[in-house]
Amino acid sequence: MEPASRLDHNYELTIKDFPYIVRWRDDRCKRCGRCTAVCPMLSIEPAVVVKRSVSSEGPVPQPRVSRSTATVVRQTSDISRYCTGCGTCTLVCPNDAIEPEYNPQHKFIFHKNRGGHPYRRGGRRNDPEPGTLDRLKFTRISMLTDPALDAGRHEFRIRTYLGRILPPDELPLKVVDGRLEVDRTSADFIPPVREIYPVMIGSMSIGALSPTMWEGLAMGITYLNEVEGMPVVMCSGEGGMPARLLKSRFIKYFILQIASGYFGWDEIVRAIPHMVEDPCAIEIKYGQGAKPGDGGLLMAHKVLRLIAEIRGVPMGVDLPSPPTHQTKYSIEESVAKMIQSMSMAWGFRVPVYPKISGSRTARAVLNNLVRNPYAAALSIDGEDGGTGAAYNVSMDKMGHPIASNLRECYLDLVKQGKQNELPLIAAGGVGKKGNLAANSAALFMLGASAVSIGKYIMQAAAGCLGDEYNRCNICNIGKCPRGITTQDPRLYRRLDPDNVAERVVEVFKALDVELKKIFAPMGRSTELPIGMSDGISADDPAVAERLEISYAC
Amino acid sequence: MCRLSAITSSEYISPMENILALETMKEGHDGSGMGLILKDLGGEFEELKDYPILSGICSKDGLHALDSYMDGLGFQLKYTWTPKIKPVKGIERRDYYFARVYEYPDEYREKDTEEKESLLLSTRIALRRMGEADESIIVFSFYPDIITLKEVGDPLQLGEFFGLDNSTLKARIILAQGRQNTNYAINLYACHPFFIQGYGSMTNGENTAFVPIREFLMSRGFPGYMGYNSDSEVFTHILHYTCRRLGYPMTYYKDVITPLKASEIETRPDSEAVNFLRISLRPLCIDGPNCVIGFTPDGTCFMVQDSKKLRPGVVGGVKGKYALMSEECGLDKAIPDRERSNDIFPMKYDMVVVSPGAEEVKVWNQLQGWTTTMS
Incomplete structure (x- = not known):
């Protein structure tokens, strides 16, 4: 039956x-x-x-x-x-x-x-509510006591530094005939410092991204640097880069990431003797805001020929990176030695910094780095960061919001007088609701020296369809309908890299204007208003108290 | 915007000269206060130049507490100057205004200047803290050859109130500020000029980068970097930090508070060093509309503008007497018989420097170096 x-x-x-x-x-x-x-x-x-x-037809029903x-x-x-x-x-x-x-x-x-x-996907934390960054407003407006600047007329310098900054009393300077000169007899290490645009494109790998998307981003930032004079930099993500790019002069616009799978690093190490320029920096990934405690994951669907070649792996296999750098067993091993090793590979000419996921333990890492003279920065990736592939539970329930994590780290540095020595890079949900300039500026005022963006640029430059209602979010399976996160030529040929590059340039130029529109009425133009916490207010007393800023209603 | 009036002279002058100059700029101050710093003192103080002078205001109880504290430390009172107060309507008289000259404690007499300065600083801070809650003790400076006077009111009326028109109080360098209060509550500790260990300055304008600068200074581990009832106090402390703590020549003060762009620094002969300063001292960039007038321990006076030159400021005079003023009318009042065409209006890259004794005026330009000399 x-x-x-x-x-x-x-x-x-x-x-x-x-x-x-x-x-x-x-x-x-x-x-x-x-x-x-x-x-x-x-x-x-x-x-x-x-x-x-x-x-039925006729006057009488006859179905x-x-x-x-x-x-x-x-x-x-x-x-x-x-x-x-x-x-x-x-x-x-x-x-x-x-x-x-x-x-x-x-x-x-x-x-x-x-x-x-369990459910695995790509994308972001599925929480459509505005994050803390969108609850902050710029409330210190200069008017009569202090004439506002003119965003259109005055000169603005929106730049920041990436690299360990020596405290003033340790600078190798001497006074000769009323003028400061660099003391050449000093044997002290002078860390490399890069001047960059304070909003950078965060780590998204070739592999996670399609060749056309990655190429579009790379072309966009190169144009911004070489034509627009905006030193925007971009991080490679884990998985290396094409050898041709590694050996080109454009490598100076890129931050190379090394993560726990070390994918792509055979090729990078082999390219070092042939490099004509140093990379902007090296990022050592220890954690990712979207999936704390998980390593990178490139699923087999996306490991096609190009990716297999760059990463030095067979085609069609899952490429999971371990959650931690498994050859290292402690913080001194995994942080201090790795930073030194990577610094040494480029003759200590390249800033090397770790990236961690937002965590209540971030301050412990920070304080370890403070005492390491080779640590160039600390990048903290909050829970609203994106990922190409992860377990849903990791994305939705693991991690720490960036705002308070960054703030407590910055205030910790202030307490030690080292707020200008170790730059903090904030990421994770910057521009979540489309307010890229406002979120970035708020993070600067909370203490960030720079911010990283990922999802925002995918949405703005390539029309990524994902959102916090779990729309699309299938970056993991290589079927991205926009051609952004796929290695399938039938899909990624939908994406024109020239269009992506053009949009990247438009996005950053518009961002620059918006940042000026925020900074000008606040009377800031020469230096980034890092830590200018009197400039912002929260619409929630608890948030204000936690961030040590004012409450405005 | 506050109005500033500084005069440096080879002869001793009365602070009334500054006050009368301020009076010509009256639309710029609202009677919320005046501050005076006198350096290189004449009159009865001429013979007491090596002894520290404590300047301040006390209540009766405060004076008692102050005396017992100073006695306890071993300071011996050598001379006291108090103004001959003439009641003026609208000015609320406090109990006791004073400039008291002390002999160092016995164990400090043979110590070097640095140790003596540390003692003076820590004593001033302790007295400030003792009287801060009930305003029973307000101390502005404790240093040899320096007197500071501050009170709420119109500058001209305060001159009358303190009897400065008939006083023997004179000095070779005098800084005066008429306040336009933008610090919400009127607080005497918010009144310019500010002074620390030989360095003094006053400012008009508002400091938009105040919080990061304050946090940077307060985290230098130097006890004198405190207070900050006014956002302008940091200008004095940046000067002290740059010249005294870091030991840089004074012209680098300009490079610290208004850093050049990288492309501009490349043109400097000391570009490598200036680039280090730009990066390592980034939090001290003032970034606001400000004109700063100040002096250093050797009696050099200066005027600098913010990086966009958003405030007025003029320097002029004759050999032996120069004035650094917010406005031309103040300069006309202070030194009418001068060649006006030689007046200097410092622009965004400039630092006007008047040498000790008002011998000559030079302009330091961040891009061009020393440019103009007037002597």
Whole structure:
């Protein structure tokens, strides 16, 4: 006998259990098939259904049944092919006949663990609420007591330093005939310092990003440096770089990242003797805000030929980096020795700094670095940072918001008088709601010397579809509908690297104007207002108290 | 915007000259206070130049506490000057205004200057803390050959109140500021000029970078970097930090508070050193609309502008007497018989330096070096 569950579909999920419901309009659809062809998840499929219609003609009801077959577009209830809400179907539909709609009642997370495999995805923390950074306002406006500057007329210098900065009383200077000269007899180490734009593009690897996306970003920052005179830099992420770029003069605009998998570093080390310029800096990744405690993860879907070559690995295998640098067993091993080793590789000419995930233990790391004269900075990546692939639980529930983590680290440095010696780089959710300039400026005023962005630039420069309602967020499986996080040529050829580069330039030029519009009324123009905490207020007394800033309502 | 009036002279002058100059700039101060610093003192103080002078205001109880504290430390009172107060409507008289000359404690007499200066600083801070809560003791300076007077009121009326028009109180360098209060509550410790260990300065304008500068100075581990009831006090402390603590020549003060761009620094013969300063002293960039007038221990006076030259300021005079003023009218009042065409209006890269004894005026330009000389 047929089990009842087969007859009434009780074994299936309902469409209401899914986060996005595809609204398809029979009357508008011309059955061209574009939507079903383009759907990265195969969530919608063409189907043939039998249509039964009952009609009656004449004054007396005389129902007649007729049957016909019809083609429809149907959403699957197979959870492995769930609709991510990316909306690519809408993009390609010529007749506005299809659109995914967010379903706030979904029960997706209850079911997305089939086979005992927890839900893994890319993207960001699925919390659409504004973060702390968006609850800060710039309230110290100069007017009558202190004329405001003019963002359009006055000269502004929006720059910062990356590298360990010597305290003034340790500078190797001497006075000769009323003039300061560098004391050449001093044998003290003078750490390298780079002057850069204070908003940098954070670590996203070739591998996590498609070749076209990465190339677009790289071209964009090169243009900003060479044509616009804006020293914007970008971090490679883990996984190396093409040898041609390593050996080019453009490498000075890039920060090379070494992480626990050491992917790509065979090629980098081999390229060192052939480098014509030093890289901007070396970032040692110990943690990532989006998934603290997890190492990097490039899933097999994305390990195609180019990536395999750059990383020196076979094609089509998962590339998980360990959660920690496993050859190192303690902080002195994993931080001090690594920093020294990397410094030594470039003759101590390149700043080397660690990146950690936001954590209540950040201050402990900070204080270790303070005592290490080779540590060039500390990058802290808050919980709202993005990732190419991680467990959902790590993304949603692990990590520390950047605002208070950065603030307590900065105030710790102030207490020690070292606030200008070890630059703090803040990341994780900068521009989460699109307010890149405001979030960046707020972080500077809380104590950051620079900020890193990732998701923001993907969204602004390449139209990334992801959001905090778990829209899209499939960076991990190589099916990015925009061609941003895929290694599939059929997908990444959708993305024109020239367009990405152009957008990167537009984004940074607009950002520069917005930063001036913030700094000018606050009377700051010559130096970045790092630690100018009297400039900002929070709309929540508890936030204000925690950040040691004022409360405004 | 406060108005500033500084005069440096080879002859002793009365502070009334500064006050009358301030009077011509009256629209710029609102009666919320006046500060005076007199350096290189004449009159009865001419013979007492080696002894520290404590300047301040006390209540009756405060005076008692002050005396017992100073006795306890071993300071011996040598001479006391108090102004002959003439009641003036609108000025609230406090109990006791004083400039008291002390002999160092026995164990300090043979010690070097640095140790003596440390003692004076720590004593001043201790007295300040003793009287801060109830304002029973307010001390402005404790240093040889320096007197500071501050009170709330209109400068001209305060001159009358303190009897300065008939006083023997004279000095060769006098800084005076008429306040335009922008510090919310009126507090005498917020009144310019400020002084620390031989360095004095006053400023008009508001310091937009105050908090990072304050945090940087307070974390230098130097006890004198405290107070900051006014955001302008940091200008004096940056001067002290640059010249005294770091030992840099005075012209680098300008490079510290208004750093050049990297491309501009490249043109300097000392570019490597200036670049180090720009990076390591980044938190001391003032970044606001400010004109700073000050002096160093050797009697050099200077005027600098912010990096955009958003405030007025003029220097002029004759050999032996120069005035550094907010406005031309103040200069006209202080030194009318001068060649006006020689007046110097320092621009954004300039530091006007008047040598000790008002011998000559030179302009230091951050890009060009020494440019103009007037003597």
